[in-house]
Amino acid sequence: MRVAVFGGAGQVGHALARVAARRGIALTVFDRAHADVTDIGAVAAALAHARATVAINAAAYTAVDKAESDAERAEAVNRNGAGHVAAAAQALDIPLIHISTDYVFDGTKQEAYVEDDAIAPLGVYGRTKADGETEVRKAHPRALIARTAWVYGLEGANFVKTMLRLGSERECLRVVNDQRGNPTFADDLAEALLTIAVRPEPGTYHLAGQGQTTWYNFAKAIFAAKGHGPRIDPITTADYPTPARRPANSVLDCSKAKRTFAVELPPWNDGLSRMLHAHLGPR
Numbered sequence: 219m220r221v222a223v224f225g226g227a228g229q230v231g232h233a234l235a236r237v238a239a240r241r242g243i244a245l246t247v248f249d250r251a252h253a254d255v256t257d258i259g260a261v262a263a264a265l266a267h268a269r270a271t272v273a274i275n276a277a278a279y280t281a282v283d284k285a286e287s288d289a290e291r292a293e294a295v296n297r298n299g300a301g302h303v304a305a306a307a308q309a310l311d312i313p314l315i316h317i318s319t320d321y322v323f324d325g326t327k328q329e330a331y332v333e334d335d336a337i338a339p340l341g342v343y344g345r346t347k348a349d350g351e352t353e354v355r356k357a358h359p360r361a362l363i364a365r366t367a368w369v370y371g372l373e374g375a376n377f378v379k380t381m382l383r384l385g386s387e388r389e390c391l392r393v394v395n396d397q398r399g400n401p402t403f404a405d406d407l408a409e410a411l412l413t414i415a416v417r418p419e420p421g422t423y424h425l426a427g428q429g430q431t432t433w434y435n436f437a438k439a440i441f442a443a444k445g446h447g448p449r450i451d452p453i454t455t456a457d458y459p460t461p462a463r464r465p466a467n468s469v470l471d472c473s474k475a476k477r478t479f480a481v482e483l484p485p486w487n488d489g490l491s492r493m494l495h496a497h498l499g500p501r
């Protein structure tokens with residue numbers, strides 16, 4: 219297996235490279251400078267250069283709030299770019315794993331979302347990612363779409379690092395307690411993706427940290443694991459207006475991936491303690 223990854227400089231791209239190195243898997247990462255997914259020629263050349271036998275698209279415009287006023291760029295990457303990677307993989311007749319998001323759902327369901335639930339994104343990011351799924355299915359009928367959620371990795375910016383920074387600057391943090399999801403450590407997602415990459419069964423799958431929580435309880439768990447932190451007060455979404463609307467419930471049911479691939483991510487708080495251990499050192 220030779221894996222080519224687009225979006226290699228992102229959280230998941232870095233995690234894929236680290237896990238592949240540990241597992242002895244041949245993997246080439248392409249960052250935007252080496253393969254801009256909005257340029258189909260660059261994508262095709264990268265896949266050929268890597269002599270890839272499987273492609274993973276981890277490239278995305280992920281700035282959820284900024285996307286609201288930057289829809290054109292979000293569309294170029296999340297919709298058109300996804301289609302380009304799919305078309306290039308299809309042309310070479312190699313499997314594709316495309317990463318998508320829990321934000322394709324509107325959050326009105328009470329239970330966890332399954333793969334066949336109707337999508338109804340609330341914002342530009344979610345809409346462009348949903349359009350990306352459509353483009354991928356059109357261009358590469360055997361593609362595997364892996365929806366994940368609330369990703370935090372060792373590299374890049376994310377909720378965990380933001381909390382740690384704000385926690386060292388302030389005595390009290392106010393954190394939203396009426397949005398539920400599955401925090402997902404990027405390295406755990408990468409482990410699952412590389413297992414699946416050996417024999418990707420076409421279709422859509424949910425892959426996220428086991429269990430669910432709110433941002434407020436996630437924040438409390440971060441400081442509990444760290445050993446100390448600021449006071450944290452729960453607030454509502456209405457108390458913290460943002461340009462993009464977010465789903466109140468985007469919890470993903472991941473049982474299809476477990477049934478199909480025998481792959482299950484560890485519990486989210488287990489991923490969190492390993493991430494903090496690697497990020498902050500032993501405590």
Ligand SMILES: NC(=O)c1ccc[n+]([C@@H]2O[C@H](COP(=O)([O-])OP(=O)(O)OC[C@H]3O[C@@H](n4cnc5c(N)ncnc54)[C@H](OP(=O)(O)O)[C@@H]3O)[C@@H](O)[C@H]2O)c1
Nearest residue numbers: 225227228229230250254255277278280319366367368369
């Ligand atoms: N982060 C989350 O909470 C979350 C949740 C659910 C799903 N996901 C999905 O998971 C996947 C990986 O996300 P992530 O957390 O690793 O995000 P990330 O850290 O923002 O990484 C995305 C990467 O894509 C790159 N990129 C942007 N435009 C590109 C282009 N035109 N050509 C090539 N690369 C480009 C970015 O490069 P630049 O830095 O140069 O822009 C960045 O390195 C994405 O599909 C995302 O939608 C993420």
